[in-house]
Each structure stands twice: as structure tokens, then as C-alpha cells.
Amino acid sequence: MFTLAIVGRPNVGKSTLFNRLVGRRLALVDDQPGVTRDLREGQAKLGDLNFTVIDTAGLEDATDDSLQGRMRRLTERAVDMADVCLFMIDARAGVTANDEMFADILRKRSNHVILAANKAEGSAADAGMLEAYGLGLGEPLRLSAEHGEGMSDLYSVLLPISEELVKTKEDETAVTDIELDEDGNPVADDMPSESKPLQIAVVGRPNAGKSTLINRILGEDRLLTGPEAGITRDSIAVPVDWAGTPMRIFDTAGMRKRAKVQDKVEKLSVADGLRAIRFAEVVVVLLDADIPFEQQDLRIADLAEREGRAVVVAVNKWDLEDDKQGKLAALKEAFERLLPQLKGAPLVTVSAKTGRGLDRLHTAILKAQDVWNRRVTTAQLNRWLTGMVEAHPPPAPGGRRIKLRYATQVKTRPPAFVVMCSHPDKLPEAYRRYLINGLRADFDMPGTPIRLTMRSQADKNPYKDRKKSTPSRLRKHLGKPSPKA
Template identity: 80%
Template sequence: MFTLAIVGRPNVGKSTLFNRLVGRKLALVDDQPGVTRDLREGEGRLADLRFTVIDTAGLEEITDDSLQGRMRRLTERAVDMADVCLFMIDARTGITPSDEVFADILRRRSSRVILAANKAEGSAADAGVIEAYSLGLGEPLRVSAEHGEGMSELMSILRPISEEFEELAERTAPETEVAVDEHGVADLDKGKPMQIAVVGRPNAGKSTLINRLLGEDRLLTGPEAGITRDSISVPMTWKGTPVRMFDTAGMRKRAKIQDKVEKLSVSDGLRAVKFAEVVIVLLDADIPFEQQDLRIADLAEREGRAVVIAVNKWDAVEDRQARLAELKEAFNRLLPQLSGAPLVTVSALTGRGMERLQEAVFRAHDVWNRRIPTAKLNLWLSGMLEAHPPPAPGGRRIKMRYMTQAKTRPPGFVVMCSHPDKVPESYKRYLVNGLRADFDMPGTPIRLVLRSQADKNPYKDKKKKGPSKLRKHLGPKRVD
């Protein structure tokens, strides 16, 4: 499988084409230029062709350490790592001096370049398409990312490249055996990566943390708040375990969000939380447990995700022992619904605490997937009822007869009882806290459902039948 990088000036339609190739609206799209900042990867599809496609930030003629300069270096890195570069221009605007500069860069840095003239529908784009020949990158391909025109022609260009890489892969790929279980069934889900989302307020250090875990500057970072806009997924391996980590945009209070792009970014981050298995809530050591931090952590708990609290910028803290005691006290007081969840201090800048963070994520994921045998649950329930019987509202005693685990991810339990609507919330919390303590499930969300057990007498609610029609016709039964 080959890699295709889409490059070009800002606002020429790169993200729109990316979304069309992957078949989903993964990348944020807006009329204003410069929406995309990070590199976003996806699985591109054109009929039977399969390839990796990379959406890049718009190329800028800036080479300093500003935000635009760092975005340009990231795009140049994508050009170096891609097998094919698709250079997009705006056919309606025509060739600009920036296009000429970047065409020269691509001639020097990429061996395979496809020139695509976007927004080429209609006769208004004819002049721009003809002008594109002057870039010296061959015949321009007329496409419309918005309307899907030119995709068959693009597929025809990419097919020989795909066949070349498939042939190379067949010659160099080692023979592998599919792992099977004791029954001879192939385990196809064993290599499925663990989904982890890193969330928090702007400028908490989420992108820096992921770069540190990855071991390279894959994501755009800097002192400016709100750099990340898309939810970028980054694959990596932790101690032999495949992991896919999602970097999300910083989440501010809803009242402060006015910009349309920021609203789209936050929505993208919330979607990443819903699809994640483990959520790392990243806090700033200088101002931890702000109101927005609590909302973000509560959101992850309500979505049923395993939660790990990571306090970043720990290298700047002076009295660490006293500060850690304050953090734990505030955590237990402000987030009782996550009582027992791992709290790890880290420094994304220096790499301090990365091993402990990985261990905490594995531990939280293990608890999130835990299953308890039904026999143990019912033995435990008997002990809990004996230690603290449920209340008897209105003099009607509540009988809890049976308990089982209905699901995992997160753990969900069902208790069959009489009058489930009369059980107070305090008694439900008593049972949930007991499950956490006795079965070693700290921090993970636990779902407890009370259901009414159907009565075993099948004739209890049936109405008494009257005399049959024949008996009515014959009259009352004779008694001799």
C-alpha cells in the first residue's frame, strides 16, 4: 500500500478531497483558509484501490519559527515520507507566485508528483487549467473535490503506482501465520489497537505529550493556545500492544466559543471521546481541576470510558509532595464519581512519568474489560444485603433475589428485585461502591440496573373465565 500526500496553498480544497477519498468527513472543512494545521492520515479508496492518504496544512512562504513556519515544516515532512504527492491548485484563481515556489520544492523533494487543478467544473476554470502547464509538472488533472469530478482519471493515474508497490510488497514481505485459538479459530481481533483519547483545556500540553510518547515531533506544538483543531489519530506500540492515540482540540467553556472552526474542533474532540476506550484527562499542574476540567472528566465518565487523570508540567512544581497531597484531596472531593481512578503526574517536556502513565492506562483498560462470575456476584450480594438490608418504603420490603453481569466496557450489572422503582439512589451507590472495593474496580464507570422479576405464578394476573357458550345453552348443571 502506497502513501499519497495532498499538498498545496491554503484554501485550495485539500481537506475536501481528503474527505472524498476516505469516504467520510474526517477533516474539518471551512471557507476560511488555514483550517488544517496537523497531518491527518486516513485510508483512501478509489474503487478497488487502497492507499494511505495524508491531509496537510496549506503551504506558506514562511520559514521562521512562527506557527505558519512550523506548519510548513510539518508539511515538508509529509512530502518526504509520502510515495506520491498530489499538488493541488485552484483552477479558478489561476497560478500564483506561491504555487510556483511550491512546485519548485516538489520537483526537488518528490519523485512522483501529480498536478491537480481543483474547482475545475465549468468553463470558468479553463484559463487556470491551461496556465497550470507552466509549472512544469506535466499535464494537470481536472478535478472537483466538492462534486467528485475527475476521480476516475485520478484512479487511472494511481493504479500503475499501486501495482508497483503491491509487487514490491509481495517480493519483500515475510511469510506470516495467522494465530488460532485452541479450537482452531483465527483470532482476528487480537491485533486491534487500543483506542486512547487525550482531552483537556487549551494549552495543557496534549500534543506535546503524544509527541513524547511517540518519540518524534509528529504533531504541531507551540506556546500558542488552541493550535490543534482536528482530532488527529496517531498509531504507536506500547510494550508490544498496538495503540491508536487521538489528539483532540482544547475544550473551552461553551460560552467562550464563538468561532465556527473552534465549534467544529470541539465537536470533533467529543466524537473522539465517544469512540475511545481509555480517556486521558490532561490537567495543567499550575491550575488543575478548573471547572472545565471537571466537566471534561464528567463527560468521559458519562460516556462510559475508562479514565486516567494526568497532571502535566510537573517539572515546574517545587514542593511536589505537598502539591500531590493537595491534588489527591481535590480529586476525591470534586470527582467522587471517578473515585479510585489513576492520578499520574507527568512532564511532557522532559518525559518524566511516561512509564507510569502507560501502566495506568493498561490498568484502567483491564478494569474496564473485567468480567465477574455470576456465582461470585450472588454470594457477594447476599453479604451486602445481610450487612445493610434495603429500606422498606411504605412498609413494603424490597427483595433482591439475583444478580448478574450483563456487559463489559464499562462493567454493567443487573439486579432482579421487587419494587425496583422504590430503591433509593443512596442504596444503589452503596452497591456500586461495594463492587468497586470488593472486586478491585477503582475509577471505572459502573452501570447498575434494577429490574422487576416476573412472578413465577403464570395464573396470577389472568382473569377468571366465565361459563362456556355450550354450558349457557344447556342451562345450569343438574345435580342428582
């Protein structure tokens, strides 16, 4: 399988083509230029070709440390790591000076460059198609990523390149990847198959350091970072083997208060981040040590809990804190007071800049995921329920005490329990919280969301609602007519 990087100026349709190739709307798309900033990878399918496609930020004429300069360096890195580069231009706008400059760069840095003129539907694109020949990258493909035109031509160009790349990689593998023993015989590969990666979403307010933290975990500058707030727009998933644990970490856009989110692209970014939370198993809520537990932080943590995700609270920029012991005690007190629904959830301090505390964060994530998957047997639950009822009997509305008959766990991820009882609608919320807190304490389930449903035991008597009928012999004796008459 080969890798295809889609590159070009801003707003030429790279993300639209990316979404078409992967078959889903993964990348954010909007009419305004510069929406994409990070590298987004996806598994593409075109006919019988399966390959990895990379959506890149728009190439701009900037080489300094500005945001545009950092975006360009990230795109150039994608060019270096890809097997094939698809260079897109806007057929309606024609060839620009930046297109010519980037064509020269690609000619030097990539062995396989495909020139594609997008937005080429209709006669308005004919002039741009003719200008594209002057870039010296061969015959341009006439594409319309929005309408799916030209996909067969793209397949025809990619097929021979993919066959060449596959043959080259097979030859390299045959020479370099076969391990031999002392006698020169091949050694059998007994490596276990890779387990399903753990899904992690890192969320928080803008400029909390989410992308910097993930880069530190990866050990490379994979995600775009900088002093500007709100750099990340797409929810980018990056695979990583972190301390022997295969993970898939989602970097999400910073979430501001809803009233402050006016820009359309920011609304799309926040919606993308919420979708990442729903797909995650563990959500790391990243706080800024200078301003922790602001109202928006509490909303984000509460959202993760309501979605039923395992939650880990991480406080970033800990290297800048002077009174660490005093600040940590204040953080724990505020956590218990402001987020009682996450009582017992891990609270760890980290520094994305220096890497301090990442081992504690790794341990906390694995523990939260283990608790999130915990299952309790029905026998244990019913012994526990008997003890809870004896310690604090349920109330007796109207003089008739509510009976809790038995309990069972119906699912995990998060743990969900059902208690069969009489009059569940009359059981107060305070008693339900009493049972949930008991489950947390007695079965070691701190921090994880617990779903507890009170249900009335169905009466299985099939004659309960039927009217009593008089036997036939008694009807004759009383002189009553038959029901069939």
C-alpha cells in the same frame, strides 16, 4: 500499498478531496483558509486501488518558527515520507506566485508529483487550467473534490505509478527482508499477528500539553506544537507501539467552556474531540499542574465517565513544580472531593517536556483498561449481594420491605449489572450508590464507570390477568348462559 500526500496552498480543497478518498468526513472542512494544521492519515480507496492518503496543512511562504513556519515544515516532512504527491491548485484563482514556488520545491523533493486543478467545474476554471501548464509538472488533472468530478482521471494517473511502486517494493523485500540461517536457507516467520490496538483519547483544556505528550510517547515531532493555545483542531489518530502495547492515540482539540466557543471551526473541533471520546476505550484527562481541576477539567472528566469510558487523570508540567509531595497530596484530596464518581481512578504526574512519568502513565492506562473489561460471575455476585443486604437491608416503604432477589452482570466495557428486585421504582438513589460502592470495593473496580440497573422480576404466570370463568357443569346447575351465547 503506497502513500499519497495531498499538498497545496490553504483553502484549495485538500481536506475535501481527502474526505472523498477515504469515504468519510474525517477532516474538518470550512470556507476559511488554514483549518487543517496537523497531518491526518486515512485509508483511501479509488476503484481497485487501496492506498494511504495524507491530508496536510496549507503551504505558506514562511520558514521561521512561527505557527505557519512550523506547519510548513510538517507538510514538507509529509512530502518526504510519501511515495506520491498530489499538488493541488485552485483553478478559479489561477496560478499564484506561491504555487510556482511550491512547484519548484516539489520537483526537487518528490519523485512522483501529480498536478491537480481543483474547483474546475464550469467555464470559470478554463483560464486557471491553461495557466497550470506553466508550472512544468505535466498535464493538470481537472478535478472537483466537492462534486466528485475527475476521480476517474486521477485513477488513470495513479494506476501505473502504483504498479511501479509495488514492483519496486517487492524487489526490495525479496532482497532485504528474507532472513537466512547459517546454511543460507530462509527462516520461517513465526511472528504473532498484531493484536487490535488499544484506543486512547487524550483530552483537556487548551495548552495543557496534549500534543507534546503524544510526541514524547511517539519519540518524534509528529504533531504540531507550540506556545500558542488551541493549535490542534482535528482529532488526529496516531498508531504507536508503546512499551510493547499496540495503541492508537487520539490527539484532540482543547475544550474551552461552551460560552467561550463562538468560532465555527472551534465548534467543529470540539465536536470532533467528543467523537474521539466515544470511540476510545481509555480517556486520559490531561491537567495543567499550575491550574488543575478547574471547572472545565471537571466537566471533561465527567463527560468521559458519562460516556462509559475508562478514565486516567494525568497532571502535566510536573517538572516545573517545586513542592512535589505537598502538591501531590493536595491533588489527591481535590480529586476525591471534586470527582467522587471516579473514585479510585488512576492519578499520575507526568512531564511531557522531559518524559518523566510516562512509564507510570502506561501502567495506569493498562490497569484502567483491564478494570473496564472486568467480568464477575453470577455466583460471586449473588454471594456478595446477600452479604450487602444482611449488612444494610433495603428500606421498607409503606411497611413492605423491598426484596433484592438476585444480581447478574450483563456486559463489560464498562461493567454493567442488573439487580432483580421488588418495587425498583421505590428504591432510593442512596441505596443504589451503596451497592455501586460495594461493587467497586469488593471486586477491585476502582475508577471505572459502573452501570447498575434495578429491575422488577417479571411475573411469568400466563393466567395472572385473566378473569376466572365458571365451569360448564356449574353454569348448568346455576342456570347461567354459556359465554359463547
